[in-house]
Amino acid sequence: MRTVPALLAALFACVAAAGADDAVIVNGRATTTALSEDELRAFFLGKRTTWEDGTKVVVVVLRGGGSHESLLQRLGKSPQQFITGWKKLVFTGKGSMPEQVNSEDELVALVARTPGAIGWIDAGKVADGVKALPLR
Amino acid sequence: MPVRRAPMPRLCATGALLAIATAAAHAADDHNLQFHGFASQGYFLTRNNALFTSESQDKGTFEFNEVALNAVATPVDRLRVGIQLFAQDFGDSFNNKPQIDWAYGDYSLPTYGVLDLGITAGRLKMGHGLYNDYRDLDVTRTSVFIPMAVYNPRLRDYFLAVNGLGVHGTVNADAFGSFDFMTYLGGQSSDPHEGTIHDIFFDRGLDLDRVHIEAVDGANVTWNTPLEGLRLKYSLFNLRGLDVAGTIQPGAIVPLIPGSAAQLNFNQLWDTIVSVEYQRGDLTLAAEAEYWYLKGLLHGDAGIPVTIPVYQIIHSAYLSAAWRLAPQWEVEGIWQWNEVDTVTAAKDKFYGFTAAVRFDPIEHWLIKAEYTWIHGTSLLRAAEQPHAGFDEVWGYFALKTTFDF
Numbered sequence: 001m002r003t004v005p006a007l008l009a010a011l012f013a014c015v016a017a018a019g020a021d022d023a024v025i026v027n028g029r030a031t032t033t034a035l036s037e038d039e040l041r042a043f044f045l046g047k048r049t050t051w052e053d054g055t056k057v058v059v060v061v062l063r064g065g066g067s068h069e070s071l072l073q074r075l076g077k078s079p080q081q082f083i084t085g086w087k088k089l090v091f092t093g094k095g096s097m098p099e100q101v102n103s104e105d106e107l108v109a110l111v112a113r114t115p116g117a118i119g120w121i122d123a124g125k126v127a128d129g130v131k132a133l134p135l136r
Numbered sequence: 137m138p139v140r141r142a143p144m145p146r147l148c149a150t151g152a153l154l155a156i157a158t159a160a161a162h163a164a165d166d167h168n169l170q171f172h173g174f175a176s177q178g179y180f181l182t183r184n185n186a187l188f189t190s191e192s193q194d195k196g197t198f199e200f201n202e203v204a205l206n207a208v209a210t211p212v213d214r215l216r217v218g219i220q221l222f223a224q225d226f227g228d229s230f231n232n233k234p235q236i237d238w239a240y241g242d243y244s245l246p247t248y249g250v251l252d253l254g255i256t257a258g259r260l261k262m263g264h265g266l267y268n269d270y271r272d273l274d275v276t277r278t279s280v281f282i283p284m285a286v287y288n289p290r291l292r293d294y295f296l297a298v299n300g301l302g303v304h305g306t307v308n309a310d311a312f313g314s315f316d317f318m319t320y321l322g323g324q325s326s327d328p329h330e331g332t333i334h335d336i337f338f339d340r341g342l343d344l345d346r347v348h349i350e351a352v353d354g355a356n357v358t359w360n361t362p363l364e365g366l367r368l369k370y371s372l373f374n375l376r377g378l379d380v381a382g383t384i385q386p387g388a389i390v391p392l393i394p395g396s397a398a399q400l401n402f403n404q405l406w407d408t409i410v411s412v413e414y415q416r417g418d419l420t421l422a423a424e425a426e427y428w429y430l431k432g433l434l435h436g437d438a439g440i441p442v443t444i445p446v447y448q449i450i451h452s453a454y455l456s457a458a459w460r461l462a463p464q465w466e467v468e469g470i471w472q473w474n475e476v477d478t479v480t481a482a483k484d485k486f487y488g489f490t491a492a493v494r495f496d497p498i499e500h501w502l503i504k505a506e507y508t509w510i511h512g513t514s515l516l517r518a519a520e521q522p523h524a525g526f527d528e529v530w531g532y533f534a535l536k537t538t539f540d541f
Contacts, residue, residue, distance in 0.1 A: 050214050054213035056213065080460060080463070088270055090170070090208070091174070091220065091273050093206065093216075093220060093242070094242075
């Protein structure tokens with residue numbers, strides 16, 4: 001029965017994480033328990049490249065689709081501006097391009113097996129090996 | 137007199153390549169090693185005057201290309217190393233000679249309160265102005281050229297990179313937005329026989345055989361304001377102890393004997409840029425104003441040994457507006473202005489207007505074109521003209537395509 005509160009808590013975390021439909025997820029071994037809006041922007045725009053424990057941040061994004069558009073809306077960027085921002089970092093040595101995947105299942109799987117990974121998906125897709133972080 | 141060449145770029149390259157190789161061995165299967173690059177080819181045509189090569193006038197030139205390849209790796213937590221090799225040809229300049237664009241290691245310190253801090257060493261981008269770090273990167277803008285008034289290609293070598301140390305970071309100021317900062321200290325090497333410094337002095341009648349730069353330092357801070365999309369930046373660049381020596385040429389702008397030796401010691405050379413950029417939806421507005429100041433003493437032979445004060449002051453500014461009309465189409469308009477005051481009696485200046493269009497057929501391929509109309513001559517070199525003198529009114533057309541991966 002102890003799993004029920006845990007499941008409720010996880011569900012709450014998913015919903016609170018990023019809005020009614022989306023969630024920010026990280027690798028299951030991450031020590032971070034919540035993100036601020038500024039931290040969310042810093043990670044997905046490549047301004048912060050390491051986690052608190054020193055692990056490299058690996059940003060995983062969808063090539064397109066509703067969840068990706070919702071992320072861009074949250075960041076206040078068009079698809080062009082998002083990619084251009086990352087290319088600025090890559091071609092000045094200040095960052096590495098996000099890993100791009102075609103589906104939310106792929107995204108979850110990649111985040112689950114990659115230490116330091118962070119992604120943005122439909123909240124209903126959260127699965128084993130990743131955890132949804134609430135936004136402070 | 138022997139040419140002094142600083143070994144730093146080669147050391148940087150060797151160190152960075154070793155670091156990359158080590159990192160590759162540890163990181164190839166761990167999302168930790170990435171290779172990227174770009175290649176471009178353009179066509180450049182000028183009207184009434186030539187720019188960068190005499191061939192640009194009337195018939196145009198295809199000597200207008202770039203290629204870059206980089207590798208970035210994270211061999212251990214918090215440490216990122218990387219290198220970018222770059223080559224370009226632009227008229228009579230650069231001639232596809234490979235150079236190390238940047239090569240450095242960067243260590244991120246643990247976040248301390250509101251402060252994210254990093255330490256970087258090697259051949260660093262300096263972040264001077266909004267766009268110096270991206271001046272070779274077509275994907276970052278609509279126009280073929282960033283406004284030459286502020287980003288003069290002839291001064292490119294100064295603002296390209298510094299070999300040394302840097303500290304950078306972000307201060308998160310909650311309701312006041314955030315502040316990004318970068319400060320650096322190091323050196324630059326310069327070839328007396330070609331490039332920026334050679335051209336500047338050659339045009340004024342001094343054929344260099346020695347260039348020595350004592351140190352370069354600078355800082356910049358960007359305020360990412362609470363208003364979404366609005367950022368303000370202040371940049372300061374300081375080049376200390378620039379000493380050059382060479383031979384006075386006939387027609388020099390100073391009254392020294394042709395063929396005699398001369399030496400210049402600059403005790404001040406600094407450049408500052410104030411920048412503002414506002415990005416809202418598909419609209420990007422930018423404005424920058426620059427002030428360049430150079431002052432020193434010329435020691436030479438005018439029949440008797442003489443010492444002559446010399447200086448150069450440049451004021452520059454531009455306004456730009458870019459609009460993404462559709463996912464694949466973007467247009468931009470630019471107004472720019474530049475005024476150069478040197479030891480010569482007359483001030484030289486220009487102002488111009490640019491109309492540019494960019495088409496992105498796919499994510500990694502773009503095509504762009506621009507026309508710039510110019511009144512004034514401060515961008516021009518007499519040595520590049522196929523005719524005597526300059527026309528006051530002139531312009532250039534540029535067409536360019538770029539692939540990146």
